[in-house]
Amino acid sequence: MTKLWSGRFTKTAEEWVDAFGASISFDKELVEEDIEGSLAHVEMLNKTSILTDEETGKIKKGLQKVREKARAGELEYSVQNEDIHLNIEKFLTDEIGPLGGKLHTGRSRNDQVATDMHLYLNKQTKEIIKSLKNMQTALVTQAEAHVETIIPGYTHLQRAQPISFAHHLMAYFWMLQRDVDRFEDSLKRVNLSPLGAGALAGTTFPIDRHYSAELLGFDGIYENSLDAVSDRDFIIEFMSASAMSIMHLSRLAEEMILWSSQEFRFVELDDAFATGSSIMPQKKNPDMAELIRGKTGRVYGNLFSMLTLLKGLPLAYNKDMQEDKEGMFDTVRTIKGSLNIFTGMIESMTVNTEVMNKETHSDFSNATELADYLATKGMPFREAHEVVGKLVLTCIQQNIFLLDLSLEEYKAASSLFEDDIYEVLKPSTVVSRRNSAGGTGFDQVRHAIGLAKGKLAE
Numbered sequence: 001m002t003k004l005w006s007g008r009f010t011k012t013a014e015e016w017v018d019a020f021g022a023s024i025s026f027d028k029e030l031v032e033e034d035i036e037g038s039l040a041h042v043e044m045l046n047k048t049s050i051l052t053d054e055e056t057g058k059i060k061k062g063l064q065k066v067r068e069k070a071r072a073g074e075l076e077y078s079v080q081n082e083d084i085h086l087n088i089e090k091f092l093t094d095e096i097g098p099l100g101g102k103l104h105t106g107r108s109r110n111d112q113v114a115t116d117m118h119l120y121l122n123k124q125t126k127e128i129i130k131s132l133k134n135m136q137t138a139l140v141t142q143a144e145a146h147v148e149t150i151i152p153g154y155t156h157l158q159r160a161q162p163i164s165f166a167h168h169l170m171a172y173f174w175m176l177q178r179d180v181d182r183f184e185d186s187l188k189r190v191n192l193s194p195l196g197a198g199a200l201a202g203t204t205f206p207i208d209r210h211y212s213a214e215l216l217g218f219d220g221i222y223e224n225s226l227d228a229v230s231d232r233d234f235i236i237e238f239m240s241a242s243a244m245s246i247m248h249l250s251r252l253a254e255e256m257i258l259w260s261s262q263e264f265r266f267v268e269l270d271d272a273f274a275t276g277s278s279i280m281p282q283k284k285n286p287d288m289a290e291l292i293r294g295k296t297g298r299v300y301g302n303l304f305s306m307l308t309l310l311k312g313l314p315l316a317y318n319k320d321m322q323e324d325k326e327g328m329f330d331t332v333r334t335i336k337g338s339l340n341i342f343t344g345m346i347e348s349m350t351v352n353t354e355v356m357n358k359e360t361h362s363d364f365s366n367a368t369e370l371a372d373y374l375a376t377k378g379m380p381f382r383e384a385h386e387v388v389g390k391l392v393l394t395c396i397q398q399n400i401f402l403l404d405l406s407l408e409e410y411k412a413a414s415s416l417f418e419d420d421i422y423e424v425l426k427p428s429t430v431v432s433r434r435n436s437a438g439g440t441g442f443d444q445v446r447h448a449i450g451l452a453k454g455k456l457a458e
Helices: 015-021 024-047 053-071 084-104 109-145 165-190 209-215 225-230 233-259 287-310 319-348 353-360 367-376 381-398 407-413 421-425 427-432 442-457
Strands: 150-155 158-164
Touching: 024 053, 024 084, 024 109, 024 209, 024 319, 053 084, 084 109, 109 165, 109 225, 109 233, 109 319, 109 442, 150 165, 150 353, 150 427, 158 165, 158 427, 165 233, 165 442, 233 287, 233 319, 287 319, 367 381, 367 421, 381 407, 421 427, 427 442
Parallel strands: none
Antiparallel strands: 150 158
C-alpha cells in the first residue's frame, strides 16, 4: 500500500518496521476527537475561502459518514496508514474521492495530534472531576450518618485521641476537593488550540486559527507555532494531578483494608467489592481496595515516563512524542475506574458503630483530656503531661483504663482532680468539646459537612 507521504521515498519499509512505528493500535482511541477537529478545520477553510461551499459540504458529509462508521465499529484501521490521522484521511478519500486530500490544507499531523489530545483531555478531565464529586458525595452521605459515631484516631498507627468517624471521612473529602481544584485549574492549559500551527512554522494559507479554536470550544490559541506542536505540559499536569489523586485514594484504600480486617472490624465492605479465596472458604478479601492501592504505581510510572520522554527533547516535534499517548490513556482509565469503584465501596459499606464505641472505651486515647483538664486548672502543661503519664502507667500495670481509676487514686496524683473527671473522660465528651475551627467536635463536623455541601453545589 502506497503511503500518503511516500513521494520522496524509493524504498518501502518491511511490515515489522511499519508495525513498530505505527501508533494506530492505541491512538484510534482519538477517533472522535480527530473527526471533531477535522470538521472545525474544514469549516474554517471554508470561512477563509480556501475551500468552496461545495467542497466543504462534501468533505463534511464524508467526515460525518466516517464518524457514523466509527461509532458502529465498522472501520478497519490499517498499520500501513500509521496513525489515526492518516487512517481517517484514507477513509474520507474512500468516501468522497481525491477531494478528501484537501482536508489537510493548512495543517500538519503535528498540530492535528496535539489538537486531538487537547480535546480528549478536556472531555476526560471534566468526567474525572464529576467522578471525584460523586465520591465526595458518598463521603458526605456517610459522614452525615455518623457525626456522633466515635472512632479511635491514630498517629504512628497507635491510638491517639478519639474522633468523630465523620471527621475522619471528611478529611478525605477535602483531599479530593484539592484534587478537583487542581483538575479544574489544569483546564486553563488544556483549553488552548494548537490547530493550524502546522508542522512547526505555521502556514502560508490565510487560515483563521481563532475561528477554528472557537468552533472547538477552546478558550484561545497557542501564540507560538513551535510551542503549539511540541508542548505536552498539559498532559504532564494532568498526570501529576492524577498521581496526587490516586495517592489520596491509596491512603483511604489502606485504611479500608485495615478497618475491614478481623483485628479492627470497624467496617464491612459490601460483597460486590470483595472476593473469596480458592482454598480458604471463610475469607472475604478487600481486593478492590488493594487493587486501587496497587494501581497507584502505574499512575506514578506514567507521570515519570512522560517527564523522562520530554527531558532534553529539542523543538519541535520528534517521533519520541508518539509515546505520550498510551500512558495518558492508561491514567485516564485507571483514575476513572478507581474513583467509580471507591464511590461504590463507600456508599455500600456497613459501619460497625458498636465495635467503634467499644474500642474507644478500651484504650488511653482520652489521656490528653486529662492533661488539658489539669492545665485549665492552672498546672503547667508539661507537669500535667507527666502526671497523666504516670496514671497511664499505673493503669497498664493494673490492666485497667483511666475511667476505671478511683477518685482517690486521681486525688493522690493531684489535688486538682474533682469528681467531674469521669464525665470529662467519656469519649463522647472528649470529642464534643474539641470545637476549635476544623476540629472533631460534633458542631464543627456538622459545620464542615455544610461547607462541603456548598462546594458540591457550586
